[in-house]
Amino acid sequence: MNITQKSSPNHYNGRNGWKPDMIVCHITDGNYDGAVSWLCNPRAEASAHYVVSRAGQVAQLVSLTDAAWCNGTSATAGHAYHYSTSTLPLVRQRATNANYYTISIEHEGMYNQTHGTLTAAQQAATVELIKHIRAEVQRLYGIIIPVDRQHIVGHCEISPREKPTCPGEKFPWTDILRQVQGASQAKPAAIRYALKTATVRSDTTMDITLPLVHSYIYKLTCAAGRPLTNSCNSNIIDISFDHQSGNDYFFRCTAKRRGCAGVAVNGHKIFAVKVV
């Protein structure tokens, strides 16, 4: 997609060890050109990864590998932006600055006029941008951002007390998620499952450690169809099919509770997951 590259000095270098897996939508409460230039001005002490205009133009201000200053949360007790005020379990549990693990998109609009509605061109650009971000994050970090309302969220859900109208209650979440999902759901209708005797190669054979609520994608390669894989203790980790690419099948292992559990393929444990 066509993205105008700008450079804002308002960002952290890197992400303090975090990987991005959450996309946060905002409203500019100002016009596109003004927002782009202000968010690149050091005096603003604020930025966003992307700004989308009402005409559907997209500018990138901060690299995906750096944390923008857009939806920060504080770990200082009593702070107005304390992470505990978030309505999102992921934000509360991570107990850190949400800028570290988020990617921010500003949408041109005035809340008191739009209440978060987007123009058709703007919505189409946002859908393409989210697809682009997901592909880039997969390429850069090996993470597939889930298309759901825990991972594609509003600033109002991160800081509901301070930012209740960002991006606005009429923001078209359902349409955007459905349109983003549309592309990734174009899979063959019939699933061919491999027999239990099929030869399967796993990209993961060493045990891993996973923080609570985080997930890990592992790849199983099998020429005979989708291999059988499961969690040895579904109280601790959940396994779900993520996507297929040729003979490569990607599964998502999500940490639910502290403890240790094995991941099995064809009834044999191939690695263990320690949830911390």
Ligand SMILES: [Zn+2]
């Ligand atoms: Zn915001």
